[in-house]
Amino acid sequence: MSTGRFTPEALPGGSQTAARRDGPLPRALVAVVSNLVEQYSGLSLGGVHGRGLEQGIRRRIQATGTAGIREYLALLQSHQTDELQRLIEAVTNPETTFFRNRAHFRSLREVVLPSLAVTDAPVCLWSAGCSTGEEPYSLAIACLDAGLTHGGRPVSILATDISRLALDAARRGEYSERRLQHLPPSLRARYFERRGERWRVRDEVRALVTFLRHNLIEPDLPAPAGTVDVLFCQNVLIYFRPELVGRIAARLATALRDGGYLYPGFSETAWYRVPTLESVRLGDCFLYRKVPAAADREAPAVEPEPRPPIRRPDSAALPRAVTLPSPPAPRAGDALAEAERAVAAEPLSSEAWERLGLLCRQARRTGEAESAFRRLLYLRPDSPLAHFHLGALFRETGRAAEARREYAKAERLLRALPPGAPLGGVTAGLLLDACRRALSQTGE
Numbered sequence: 001m002s003t004g005r006f007t008p009e010a011l012p013g014g015s016q017t018a019a020r021r022d023g024p025l026p027r028a029l030v031a032v033v034s035n036l037v038e039q040y041s042g043l044s045l046g047g048v049h050g051r052g053l054e055q056g057i058r059r060r061i062q063a064t065g066t067a068g069i070r071e072y073l074a075l076l077q078s079h080q081t082d083e084l085q086r087l088i089e090a091v092t093n094p095e096t097t098f099f100r101n102r103a104h105f106r107s108l109r110e111v112v113l114p115s116l117a118v119t120d121a122p123v124c125l126w127s128a129g130c131s132t133g134e135e136p137y138s139l140a141i142a143c144l145d146a147g148l149t150h151g152g153r154p155v156s157i158l159a160t161d162i163s164r165l166a167l168d169a170a171r172r173g174e175y176s177e178r179r180l181q182h183l184p185p186s187l188r189a190r191y192f193e194r195r196g197e198r199w200r201v202r203d204e205v206r207a208l209v210t211f212l213r214h215n216l217i218e219p220d221l222p223a224p225a226g227t228v229d230v231l232f233c234q235n236v237l238i239y240f241r242p243e244l245v246g247r248i249a250a251r252l253a254t255a256l257r258d259g260g261y262l263y264p265g266f267s268e269t270a271w272y273r274v275p276t277l278e279s280v281r282l283g284d285c286f287l288y289r290k291v292p293a294a295a296d297r298e299a300p301a302v303e304p305e306p307r308p309p310i311r312r313p314d315s316a317a318l319p320r321a322v323t324l325p326s327p328p329a330p331r332a333g334d335a336l337a338e339a340e341r342a343v344a345a346e347p348l349s350s351e352a353w354e355r356l357g358l359l360c361r362q363a364r365r366t367g368e369a370e371s372a373f374r375r376l377l378y379l380r381p382d383s384p385l386a387h388f389h390l391g392a393l394f395r396e397t398g399r400a401a402e403a404r405r406e407y408a409k410a411e412r413l414l415r416a417l418p419p420g421a422p423l424g425g426v427t428a429g430l431l432l433d434a435c436r437r438a439l440s441q442t443g444e
């Protein structure tokens, strides 16, 4: 069985020689494996992701020395090994980077962290789906930079992922030069030290971060309810079915304290429809804020799922429940009015139309959202983002054929861009992935 060292660079695309050598695997058997993966992790790997699943299966067949997919399936179903866990590790996408979305970190620096600094209460941030550690370390660096640890205030970053391999790499906290290329030189100098060819996160940063294995579809949370000030759950739920996303978002909301913030990934903005979360805008980004407890009681119960409970981490490592004053944040309605004023003042600003479209979409003002995104398209006919937003809007309003058309146009435009090209806070590669997933899920 392969237990090779996993580094952030060793993406699951790794050794695919075997995958390329043979013909296609029987679809019916791949579908059975896909179901097992989904039941275990929530990852829906049909459609375009099916190829990644097939490659993962082939690599695991090779690593386990099984004779083929039938024997491998029997191994998976035998429950006598943790092979399903290993398969998940082989097929999940660990792509991540330090300070991935600049707008998110700006809003943390300028609004959220200063608001937490006004009391001495402990602070807890949670990176759910932390992959190889870049996201939680970025959060820790942001806290240190904001002076949040001054005066001995406890600051903890809880970092969880389903993949033990990714967590092992995260705990090592060593990254190649390439992984740090987007990091401002001042942060690199202050928070990293050279280790031969690699850069190691300094102890001061590491001391704030606790890594734990946690599967987001498990019913238990790795932090007590109402204790998390800031929760990043980015680019994980994009691989889950929408009905599951709603349930998980509702559960994540219970971990947040009142007024705490949930940062979804860029392409997940406007996905969560959870009564305990209100959408707010902070600077250039759209996020969710936990509404106060009264509304909490009205929220429908989160559906229980037949999963075994996970072991809770050492409670000493977790923060006490805290009640902090909510920072001032524009509510969705205020933000909408502001966005309307912005397009009136600058009718040729594509950013202003995009923002208005997103806010209208969140407020379920579908017609206005469509007009705003069409205006964006008029101003920037080659913008994959405009097609993507329109596709998402059509998809959630049941206009599947139109949604497919827009996603397909976005996909075409994105294919012509380098995967790392920045696009409004995400990379072209990430958006391409989201388009392909949406295309497979809106399939005819």
Ligand SMILES: C[S@@+](CC[C@H](N)C(=O)[O-])C[C@H]1O[C@@H](n2cnc3c(N)ncnc32)[C@H](O)[C@@H]1O
Pocket (backbone or CB within 6 Å): 041, 042, 043, 092, 093, 094, 095, 096, 097, 100, 128, 129, 130, 131, 132, 135, 160, 161, 162, 163, 166, 214, 215, 216, 217, 233, 234, 235, 236, 265
């Ligand atoms: C693309 S990475 C995202 C990393 C980081 N959040 C970011 O946005 O840069 C997705 C991560 O989600 C993890 N993941 C997938 N399914 C999960 C689950 N059911 N529970 C917890 N983590 C999961 C994967 O192992 C992977 O490390």
